[in-house]
Amino acid sequence: MSGAQAVRRARWRGNVGLIIAALVLGIIVLMAVAAPLIAPYDPYEQILDDRMLPPAFVDAERASPTHLLGTDNLGRDYLSRLIYGARISLLIGFFTMLVSGVIGTVLGVAAGFFGGRTDMVVSFLVTTRLSLPVVMVALAVVAVLGGSLQVVVLVLGLLLWDRFAVVMRSATMQVRGRDYVTAARAIGCSVPRILWSEVLPNVVSGLVVIASYEMAQAILLEAALSFLGLGVQPPLPSWGLMVSEAKEFMLFEPWMIMLPGAAICVLVLAINLLGDGIRDLTAPEGRR
Amino acid sequence: MLGFALRRLALALAVGLAVSAIAFLLLRVSGDLAATLAGEEATAAEIERIRGLYGLDRPVIVQYGEWLLRSLRGDLGRSLFYPESVAKLILDRLPNTATLATLGLAVALLLSIPLGVVAALFRNTWIDRLALAMAVLGQAMPSFWFALLLIFFFGITLGWLPVSGTDGLANFVLPALALGWFSTPVLMRLTRAGMVEVLAADYIRTAHAKGLPVRTVLVKHALRNAVAPVVALASVQFGNMLSGSVVIETVFALQGIGYLAWESISRRDFPVVQGILLVVALFYVVLTLVADLLNAWLDPRIRSS
Numbered sequence: 001m002s003g004a005q006a007v008r009r010a011r012w013r014g015n016v017g018l019i020i021a022a023l024v025l026g027i028i029v030l031m032a033v034a035a036p037l038i039a040p041y042d043p044y045e046q047i048l049d050d051r052m053l054p055p056a057f058v059d060a061e062r063a064s065p066t067h068l069l070g071t072d073n074l075g076r077d078y079l080s081r082l083i084y085g086a087r088i089s090l091l092i093g094f095f096t097m098l099v100s101g102v103i104g105t106v107l108g109v110a111a112g113f114f115g116g117r118t119d120m121v122v123s124f125l126v127t128t129r130l131s132l133p134v135v136m137v138a139l140a141v142v143a144v145l146g147g148s149l150q151v152v153v154l155v156l157g158l159l160l161w162d163r164f165a166v167v168m169r170s171a172t173m174q175v176r177g178r179d180y181v182t183a184a185r186a187i188g189c190s191v192p193r194i195l196w197s198e199v200l201p202n203v204v205s206g207l208v209v210i211a212s213y214e215m216a217q218a219i220l221l222e223a224a225l226s227f228l229g230l231g232v233q234p235p236l237p238s239w240g241l242m243v244s245e246a247k248e249f250m251l252f253e254p255w256m257i258m259l260p261g262a263a264i265c266v267l268v269l270a271i272n273l274l275g276d277g278i279r280d281l282t283a284p285e286g287r288r
Numbered sequence: 289m290l291g292f293a294l295r296r297l298a299l300a301l302a303v304g305l306a307v308s309a310i311a312f313l314l315l316r317v318s319g320d321l322a323a324t325l326a327g328e329e330a331t332a333a334e335i336e337r338i339r340g341l342y343g344l345d346r347p348v349i350v351q352y353g354e355w356l357l358r359s360l361r362g363d364l365g366r367s368l369f370y371p372e373s374v375a376k377l378i379l380d381r382l383p384n385t386a387t388l389a390t391l392g393l394a395v396a397l398l399l400s401i402p403l404g405v406v407a408a409l410f411r412n413t414w415i416d417r418l419a420l421a422m423a424v425l426g427q428a429m430p431s432f433w434f435a436l437l438l439i440f441f442f443g444i445t446l447g448w449l450p451v452s453g454t455d456g457l458a459n460f461v462l463p464a465l466a467l468g469w470f471s472t473p474v475l476m477r478l479t480r481a482g483m484v485e486v487l488a489a490d491y492i493r494t495a496h497a498k499g500l501p502v503r504t505v506l507v508k509h510a511l512r513n514a515v516a517p518v519v520a521l522a523s524v525q526f527g528n529m530l531s532g533s534v535v536i537e538t539v540f541a542l543q544g545i546g547y548l549a550w551e552s553i554s555r556r557d558f559p560v561v562q563g564i565l566l567v568v569a570l571f572y573v574v575l576t577l578v579a580d581l582l583n584a585w586l587d588p589r590i591r592s593s
Contacts (some may be wrong), residue, residue: 022354094480127299127576128306131569135534136549137310140561143553144318224535227432242432254440256399261433269428 018277024270032086039075040066041086043237051075058255069259073249075175078256081237082263088238089219089267092153093257096218097211099157104164105207111165113199122165129162137222140232146281147233152225156282167210178202202266204284212275223264239264290593292584296321300577307569308359311562313350324368364563369555378545384454385544386535388467389529391460395468395523396475399460403472404518406481406512411484419480423473435466435539453542463540467533471525475518482514489513520583527575531568 031038055070055078058061060069080085111122138155145151174179177198184194223240225231234236234245239260246256316322322332322339330338339345343354358365364374366401372380407419442462450459486492487510495505537546545564552560585593 127303131572133531139553
């Protein structure tokens with residue numbers, strides 16, 4: 001076994017967080033994909049006789065044996081809504097990250113590679129974007145265009161690309177002067193080809209970490225928008241919307257806000273830890 | 289320095305124009321202004337008359353120029369809901385947001401700097417890991433949910449603090465805690481990283497070798513140098529907080545500009561939304577301009593880049 005292998009193995013061993021995070025995230029994704037198979041009830045079905053039943057661990061006497069995590073104020077099964085809610089969070093998180101990742105990477109790589117006037121334009125775009133308050137603009141746009149999943153993804157994607165651009169710009173600037181780029185230029189490769197096959201593969205490792213961070217941000221923002229009533233619309237079981245609907249019953253049924261909030265927390269935590277773990281794994285010097 | 293300052297100023301001007309154009313367009317795409325002004329029962333002819341009366345039939349660029357000049361003079365138009373002008377609405381609520389932001393920043397610094405220093409001093413021990421775990425958990429919590437937990441625990445269960453409204457300073461305690469909490473993780477990590485780097489520096493070893501008391505070395509030599517990037521980031525965070533935290537202010541019904549923004553968006557009072565967006569964005573532009581110029585003045589290395 002070589003030294004490098006030993007280091008790699010030690011890093012894996014020290015990275016329990018990464019493994020747990022990957023497991024948790026895997027379970028949530030599986031739940032979301034297989035929601036119709038797992039969920040005990042239809043998440044939209046209102047059983048008006050069974051309204052606001054608490055879970056057994058909150059109040060064993062009032063709890064129903066069939067509604068494991070209770071029901072909401074319209075008698076909808078809470079566990080089923082939580083399971084379907086994972087779909088919304090994951091879909092919005094993933095596609096927002098994709099949209100913002102493409103915009104940010106294109107701008108960042110262009111700015112870093114070409115420099116000069118291109119760099120100035122990109123830095124103007126980044127500064128403009130940073131001057132806009134994200135939540136306020138997102139709320140306003142959703143209010144104008146309506147709160148569908150597509151609109152939320154588009155708005156958040158157009159607002160969250162700045163970090164991608166900044167990081168990709170500096171990564172590209174470091175790569176730009178390397179010998180392999182000069183060599184590719186010398187043998188007459190076209191610029192798109194150099195960007196695609198010399199620059200991009202060498203800056204892509206930084207992408208994973210920002211991607212995980214931005215996905216987590218998008219999930220938190222979607223929850224906040226839905227909580228404020230200008231994100232995903234009822235009766236969709238968005239976790240943020242569930243907290244908002246449960247807010248007025250907080251005094252007597254606090255578990256109703258605890259569960260969806262905790263679900264968001266666990267998902268975001270898993271994504272963040274996964275990103276951190278990958279960063280520690282790939283960073284040459286490891287964690288300081 | 290002059291060259292850098294001029295370039296930075298030009299950027300700020302361009303960005304200011306861009307955000308003002310976005311604010312202007314937001315109101316335009318929100319619906320037909322003439323129809324809104326005319327009211328629901330207006331006939332098509334009346335709407336057209338109003339369109340001519342307010343000059344809404346002229347080219348968009350002319351309207352934008354006029355609107356920008358008026359805005360710069362402090363006339364941000366009228367609310368569709370309140371009798372007051374948009375400028376007055378914003379000015380009335382600005383002090384509450386400023387109080388909240390100041391308290392929020394204080395909470396964030398009081399939490400993050402000691403935690404970051406302790407984490408750096410006990411690097412890679414359980415103390416460090418605990419601080420890191422808190423930071424990671426803090427970043428994962430949705431802000432509105434954390435705010436609701438504060439309300440539930442301190443407001444309802446313990447009954448210590450008011451949970452809604454803007455009657456006195458006590459109303460600001462929980463919102464400030466919630467707001468500060470979310471700036472804490474990133475500031476703490478930065479403090480820790482700065483301290484770790486500084487503590488390894490030669491001049492710290494020299495200070496220790498001279499026999500200076502540990503406290504003097506830590507506070508006067510180490511922290512003072514480690515904290516510079518923290519101050520820079522904290523000022524950006526403060527700028528964001530001053531922009532009004534829509535989420536936190538709304539959860540606590542605190543009458544700041546963030547809550548005003550949410551209310552106005554919810555009832556489609558877009559002239560107010562436009563005004564807030566313009567003020568907040570321009571404020572951010574000016575703040576970052578000043579911060580960058582100040583940094584360049586303090587650190588000549590920045591000017592050349």
